[in-house]
Amino acid sequence: MSHPDYNRRQFLQYAAVGTIATALPGFTLAGHRSINSKPNSAFKPDVELELTAQVAEVPILPGANTSVFKYHGKLLKGPQNALKTIPGYLGPILNLEYGQKVRIFFYNQLSEPSIPHWHGMHVPQMMDGHPMYEIFKDEQYVFEFEVKNPAGTNWYHSHTHEMTATQVYQGLAGLITVTDEHEQKLGLPNGEYDLPLVIQDRRFTAGNQLQYLRGMHQRMTGFHGDTILINGQANSAIPVKTRAYRLRILNGSNARIYKLGWEDGTPLTAIGTDGGLLEKPETFPYIMLAPAERVELWVDFSGRKPGTDLTLQSLEFKGGMPLMGGRMRHGGGGMGGGMGRMGMMGGGLAAGAAFPIVKFQVTEQVSDSPQLPERLVPIHRLTAQNISNPDKTIPIAIGMQHMAFQLNGRTFEMQNQIMDIEKIPVNSIQKIRIFHDNQMMGGMGGGGMGGGMRRGGMGGMGMMRNMPHPIHLHGQQFQILSRKQTKPSNSYDTVKQGFIDSGWKDTVLVMPGEEIELIKPFKDYTGLFLYHCHNLEHEDMGMMRNFHVS
Ligand code: C2O
Ligand code: CU
Ligand code: CU
Secondary structure (H helix, E strand, C coil): CCCHHHHHHHHHHHCCCCCHHHCCCCCCCCCCCCCCCCCCCCCCCCEEEEEEEEEEEECCCCCCCEEEEEEEEEEEECCHHHEECCCCCCCCEEEEECCCEEEEEEEECCCCCECEEEECCCCCHHHCCCHHHCECCCCEEEEEEECCCCCEEEEEEECCCCCHHHHHHCCCEEEEEEECHHHHHCCCCCHHHEEEEEEEEECECCCCCECCCCHHHHHHHCCCCCEEEECCECCCEEEEECCEEEEEEEECCCCCCEEEEECCCCCEEEEEECCEEEEEEEEECCEEECCCCEEEEEEECCCCCCCCEEEEEECCCCCCCCCCCCCCCCCCCCCCCCCCECCCCCCCCCCCCCEEEEEEEEEECCCCCCCCCCCCCCCCCCCHHHCCCCCCCEEEEEEEECCEEEECCECCCCCCCCCHHHEECCCEEEEEEEEECHHHHHHHHHHCHHHHHHHCCCCCHHHHHHCCEEEEECCCCEEEEEEEECCCCHHHHCCHHHCCCCCCECEEEECCCEEEEEEEEECCCCEEEEEEECCHHHHHHCCEEEEEEC
16 A cells, blocks of 8 residues: 555545645644754653554465564663564563653654544653644654543554555554553453454455555445455464463454454453553453554463364344445355455455454463452442533534535534634533434535435435444543434344443444434543544545533
8 A cells, every 4th residue: 555645645636625624734834833853851661662663564365575664663661561573563561650741753754644643542642643733744743642641542543644554554553551559459351361462354456465445435334344354464373271361352453443352252351441451341242443542351271172172253233324226245155264364355344244353272271370369459430410411411412414424514624623612621620422313414505315315326325314323532531321223123233242331432333323322521631622533534525523611
């Protein structure tokens, strides 16, 4: 995939209507960039590191290397394990501790603008990697923040204006772990028994180069590839011993939603969500994991025989993507081969198809294993009584107009275009309602959808209203108050037991017809904090807005 910019510009041409076509990086921002290019001498870091976005050639498939974008890291100060380089195209794992002060020098050596965001971390606006802070080749941005998150699994990725999807696709992402005292007392599996598992789908050319999506329809649904990568590598089989493991799973895919399940039907034991550990372990028949969501699993291989294996799969589900007049083929099914290039010729793995994700091979018998704790960490439950302004629920209305997904009736505007409903007092706790605004899709703005789209040649763009959207809010983690399906649907029955609504979250999957209420604190920091769809193609099309906290 050598021309991300080409794809993006091509899209801008498609989108000659509406607000999308107006912004090109470097033009809108020229003259009022406020780049934090210098370290603050009053800030005394416990951990200091460099992160450079650069082009790299890495082995992913057998044969030729793949040209990727990669965050290259270097630890300047701090504990040796604060930065762990891994094979493949992902950036180093940053292992942080609650309370640490962290300084990251970000260097851009790409020939396009870039800026990283610390997804899930509670940091000030200037340190959050807002696209208005993207830097150009050979520039630097200095991030300085204190770790205020509890123990858990977060991640970092490019958040560049209209180029997040292409840059993340090419490799600009990495994991962040946070540890704290509470967690350390639990004696969870650690070291080699604490396994990161970043799941991404990609597509490759015959020459092993990354291939991105083509055309408007694929962009509307978001990219779905035919090859599953684990931790930035193909053909993953992970050797394990007969004991318990902690799996830190991140869905780092652009658009694909996974329905995680063990091949032999063993229930999954969740111990953590996006924002940290749960109060107590919970079991699920399967777990839905949308882009950007994390889940931590406890998996115990005790009692399994060396020489056997256990595969984590994505199970079949419906409602993952609109069916567009014969375009979608049903992939899944006969996976036959290995974990590498699976799926159908030319078509890719359809959203909601069944396929294997990663195989655990039991290679060694051991006699001791930690016990699953009955209780994990205390979670302070937020309730209606905590809401600062009970009469005012903040809406996040998912809509669509002029071939663009919108939030609250608008597409992304960089700054200064804040609607009243997007203004939030600092140190308040807000109730937020996310819902599909079918009204808006029907007729607002003089028949955008009403006429044109529905007769359009793509099997009915109106179907796009039936898409799931993983909605992500920057800043502090939230809790889910309620989830309701407004119209009964058979599709929903295939996913409804897979949501973990009891923990701290920063991303929530909103299925077609679903309405979700959540409660979110906005403490400590004023400024602009994004809310957006984490289907990265949707995000880049403008399905993103700012909250202004003041
Ligand atoms: Cu993971 Cu605003 O992003
Ligand atoms: Cu984020
Ligand atoms: Cu979306």
